Amino acid sequence: MVGPPPAVAAVRRAARHWLAGHPQPEVTVAVSGGADSLALCSAVLFEARDDVVVHGVTIDHGLQDGSAQRAADVRDWMAAAGCVTARAIGVDVGIAGGPEGAARAARYGALSVARHGDVLLGHTLDDQAETVLLGLGRGSGPRSLRGMAAYDPPWGRPLLGVRRAQTRDYCAALGIAAWDDPHNADPRFTRVRLRTEALPLLEDILGGGVAGALARTAEQLRETDLEADADAICALLGAELDPRQLARFSDPTRRAVVKRWLDARLGGFTAAAHVEAVDALIARYHGQGPVYLPGGSRVVRERGRIRHAPADSAGRAAPRAPQR
Known part of the structure; x- marks a missing residue:
């Protein structure tokens, strides 16, 4: 019996592992319309079957022409894919924290209000590597270098061990049309330059494997920081x-x-x-x-x-x- 393509198997395995490790009756998947979140939502729906109720939410930041229609299209896709509820929510993006920070604050605020159960986000290993590199460049200290947690209630990130290319391959294999946000290629944003300039240069200089090494560094620092917490908890228990x-x-x-x-x-x-x-x-x-x-x-x-x-x-x- 022939199994699914490797990328489909990898994303579904990540979703299955997260759901098994965090059992709950319902979850909400945040879907932007990009390959990462579409692949995540599709995989969660496949793995949840009848055991977990899956809700879908997409956020319209209102920062680009046609954003309301794209949000409506994503909402329709989530409903057709099997989400029990599918919502498109418009937000007002302020100016505090710069464009990226303001959009993030508005998005997370809306998701916090709209969620049913934990919110699953489509961050990948590549996003984790960019987060660690950004922390290094800013001298933000060990806490920043720990990167993003796979589970930081109510936020879940099942795909931190999955590459961005795998989510694209997932969507291509299953015929899911992903949207490429032009902001993800705009060099005005720091993360875009890290993604398109800094990381490729480091990969070339160091012979590859940099993104994986940065993600492993984050995980190692996170585990090291847990040791003192674990000792204190054991003493109490x-x-x-x-x-x-x-x-x-x-x-x-x-x-x-x-x-x-x-x-x-x-x-x-x-x-x-x-x-x-x-x-x-x-x-x-x-x-x-x-x-x-x-x-x-x-x-x-x-x-x-x-x-x-x-x-x-x-x-x-x-x-x-x-x-x-």
């Missing part, structure tokens, strides 16, 4: 974990807490597979049994708590505490 409390954290923060908690109980570094399995007891629980760990101990979820059952003297998991 104590010997047992409360899955309801932990489920509110982002995926990276929650997994960092689980790893710290397991490291303290196993006396060493915990394998990623065990962290993922215990994390599933918290964020993707559907009645699964214990997670067995090296040395014979196990982690169980019972009576609304996550607890570690150490091994007995024979290396077997100790029996559960009597239920009262």
Whole structure:
């Protein structure tokens, strides 16, 4: 059986992973009409099926001739594609923060009001690289170099591991007509010059891979910053974990807490597979049994708590505490 084209598979896989990691009854996809957001909306609709209600919103900034008609066209596409609701919302763009900043503030403000559940945005790995490079150039410090988070409630970015070229290939493969915003080629905007001049030059000088390296740098800095947070959270939680409390954290923060908690109980570094399995007891629980760990101990979820059952003297998991 022949599968979908590679770009279609990659975008759908990213959408599937995000939805599985952040289960909720409904989400809103922000769709501009460009390839990134169209591919995201299409993939989310494909992966959500009947499990998640998908809403679509497009924002008309009113900054270009014909923008109202384009917004209406995007709204019609979202409805035809399967969004339960599809809305085109006009906004007034101010002047504070410059053209890019003002448009962003107006857009995010409208999405915050219109959303159902979390809002999914079509930012890609290339957008992440541009964000990190912009932070470097401005000397904005480590927080800026962390780039954009895959999940910063209520904002979700499922495509941060997907290249911009892949979203274009996705749309081409499925016959989705994407709109090329002329602002994305206007050298008056800093991001456009980073995209069209600075990054290609760096790729040429360094022999390629710069965008991926910048995105990895952001992820590494984000994970490093989580370490202190994870230590503090573990100190507050104590010997047992409360899955309801932990489920509110982002995926990276929650997994960092689980790893710290397991490291303290196993006396060493915990394998990623065990962290993922215990994390599933918290964020993707559907009645699964214990997670067995090296040395014979196990982690169980019972009576609304996550607890570690150490091994007995024979290396077997100790029996559960009597239920009262």
